[in-house]
Structures are given as structure tokens and as C-alpha cells.
Amino acid sequence: MATIRRYDPSNKSQMIRTLRREIMAARLKVALDKELKRETSATVKSLAGMILPPVVRQNCYTSDAQSDFIALKAADIRAGRRRTIPADEVRRDLGLED
Known part of the structure; x- marks a missing residue:
């Protein structure tokens, strides 16, 4: 069964928002499963253990200088x-000159 994406994979801010939402949902599921004494899948546990990516706002551009340089070279x-x-x-x- 194919999954339907609710985001554009080429849009970095949409992907980060989606990842943040999925991580927070996994954390909530782990907490609820623990409270209700249910088993939580390893996939959900590993997703819940991920570090939240930084929030990206429309007018606030966060970037990694090295990845920006590589992207410019590739372009x-x-x-x-x-x-x-x-x-x-x-x-x-x-310094290889003789």
C-alpha cells in the first residue's frame, strides 16, 4: 500500500514541520501507551527518541554554510x-612542489 504524502519533499520547511509533528505525535503515543500499560512499537519509540529539528519560519532562514556552499557548487x-x-x-x- 502506497502512502500519501501531505508535504512537498522538495520544500525544506514543510518537511521539517512534518517531521516535528511526527516526533511529537510519537512522544505522545509513547506516554499514553505507558499510562495505559500498552506495548509501543520499536519504530514509534525510536521516532519519539529523535531530537526535534529547529523551527523554520518563513522570514527566518537557518542554514549550514557548508551545505549552502556545496549546493551553490552543484548548481x-x-x-x-x-x-x-x-x-x-x-x-x-x-605544499607538494619540489
């Missing part, structure tokens, strides 16, 4: 603007 490569570095420059930067 340049896809657009045919790949920057090449001469071998002698690489050797000099690595």
Missing part, C-alpha cells in the same frame, strides 16, 4: 559553469 556544475583549478596551483596549495 554551477549543472549550469556548465564548473570552475577548474590548474594542477600546479593545487600542488602549490597542498
Whole structure:
């Protein structure tokens, strides 16, 4: 049976909101199951044990500088603007010159 997504996988803020909601729902289920003395599945327990991702607001952009840099490089490569570095420059930067 295929599951229906209620979010756009390419939209980072929607995915984070969905993940936060699922983690909080799993935590609630674990607490209720414990109170009612019911068994909780390992999947729900592991989801409940995850750290909540940070809240992303529309006007507040949180990012990782390294992943942003990699994304920009990938976009340049896809657009045919790949920057090449001469071998002698690489050797000099690595200190491999004789």
C-alpha cells in the first residue's frame, strides 16, 4: 500500500514541520501507551527518541554554510559553469612542489 504524502519533499520547511509533528505525535503515543500499560512499537519509540529539528519560519532562514556552499557548487556544475583549478596551483596549495 502506497502512502500519501501531505508535504512537498522538495520544500525544506514543510518537511521539517512534518517531521516535528511526527516526533511529537510519537512522544505522545509513547506516554499514553505507558499510562495505559500498552506495548509501543520499536519504530514509534525510536521516532519519539529523535531530537526535534529547529523551527523554520518563513522570514527566518537557518542554514549550514557548508551545505549552502556545496549546493551553490552543484548548481554551477549543472549550469556548465564548473570552475577548474590548474594542477600546479593545487600542488602549490597542498605544499607538494619540489
